Amino acid sequence: MMNTDATNRNTFSNEPTQNESATTITSVANVNSLPPTIAAQPTLTEPSLYALLDAEFSADRNDRRRAVMIYKQQSFKEDATAVFERALSLSLRNESVEDSLQFAKTWQDQNPDHVPAWFYVAHLALRAHDYLLAGETLNRILRYDPRADLSEILIGIYPNTDNDKRELLAALQPLDSEQNASLSVLKAGLLYQFNEPEIAIVHINRALERQPDYVPFVTLKADILRKIEKPEMVINYVSQSRLRNPDSKSLYLYEIRYLLDLKQSEQAWQLLLEAHNRFADDAEITLLAALVSLDIEEYPSADRLLNMLAKSPAYLDQAYYYLGISAERQQRFDQAKYYLNGVMQEDLVLEARKKVVAFELINDDVDAAIATLEKLRKEFNVFAPDTYVLQADILWQQNEPEEALRLLTRAARKYPNSEMLLFARAQLLDDKADYVVKRTLLNHLQALDPSNLSYQLSYAQLLLSNERSSEQGLALATAIIQIRYDDPRYDNELHLQALNILAGNALANEDYRQVINYLQTPYDVLPTLRSGTLLLRAYQGLGDNDKVDALLADLQQRFSFGQHNVNDRIQLY
Known part of the structure; x- marks a missing residue:
């Protein structure tokens, strides 16, 4: 032709x-x-x-x-x-x-x-x-x-919608693709997406007969095999393909990531070290090897790899960030602060400084924690609202709620379009004494972002605090706990907060059994001080002294409950 x-x-x-x-x-x-x-x-x-x-x-x-x-x-x-x-x-x-x-x-x-x-x-x-x-x-x-x-015909034409994909597949099905690798692959990919792996494998095998070691074809076949074969066979197929293509970084990474998906971190780590030796100058593999080393607590390996990575200016910030994480996990907090303070990459710097602030607060050095936030505010104005919210949180934990509110009020005037600051300020307002102002702020925030579940939940709490039988408040909180875990809107923390709000309302209505129904299972899975306190009061209301004694001992052990520890305070944001 x-x-x-x-x-x-x-x-x-x-x-x-x-x-x-x-x-x-x-x-x-x-x-x-x-x-x-x-x-x-x-x-x-x-x-x-x-x-x-x-x-x-x-x-x-x-x-x-x-x-x-x-x-x-x-x-x-x-x-x-x-x-x-x-x-x-x-x-x-x-x-x-x-x-x-x-x-x-x-x-x-x-x-x-x-x-x-x-x-x-x-x-x-x-x-x-x-x-x-x-x-x-x-x-x-x-x-x-x-x-x-x-190949030139098929570039950039892959449909986005399921309906278009089905129409394309229907148009391709009558075509004889037995001798045409690119068409076979297109059919295989569409069939794979429509969960027909048994037919898809026939087409991808035809393509591989023409180009047996072409990596994109190999990885597509591996994807298809994952739907119809045991993991051992998939790993064996990818491993054999990798041995035939020893210089293919993509096949190394495919096998490594599949092992990680299977929770076989040790095997993935060993293969990563092998890949690192073969691709010694590849920063992506070095970083991934370091991260897996961290996950399996191989800290010497992680530190060695990250220090190698730090020699590359493009990866210096990531290396410092994860060296800080490594030092933190090894309880070397001064070393962790050194590395995390050195992070200057915009997408990492906020999280890095949050950790530094946490280290300072562990040492009860509130001034140093606030100084870290003030410095971050000067260096990265884009994170100024975040730093004001974090600083207000510190003041609130130090039992200075009025000063925290004043700080947020000043910050909101400086950044009037920041929803974060408005919401943090609303959270500090008292549900009863500041009802009108708080309701106005939350209504404004919900108008700006009607789908924001945090705003809805805070509004539900405000309504229920002022009217125990508020139908709107109960409906908002109940709607949040009914969001399924596989829904993109699901948030575990918001789910628990909604349960606490509903349980608190049930407690106020002396419906102690309902409190237990809401919170006993969540507390068993992920205990929090707020949930435990509500449960304790419910068991006290029922007069169940054995449960009261057991739960009180658990709260004292987990949270130093009743010992006036400043960290026991329940943060609102």
């Missing part, structure tokens, strides 16, 4: 080529004397040079509509293949895909033996979701050459 790759690539691309500039024809004398429209040109059997010059100058002057019109007209003359390709290129940049497809199809109908046009039409039909035309055109191509390279 004729080589169409370069032609397809240039036409399908939206990038201008060197030949597309009008500067290539500036040697033509007296440009202004050219006829303004193609209509003034005498009828020619071949494309008119003057018309094409006019089109190029129009394109250069951003009159692209005129340029496209002229090129399209000229492309239907004799020996106009190059003009057609230029016309299609301009059309793709300046018209809809549907318009470009209509033009390409019309031109191809007039030039039925021009094979590259079949490729253009097939590609554009797929992009325009005209799968019937795409199937017909692909079938024509495969009858002409069963092994035709369809």
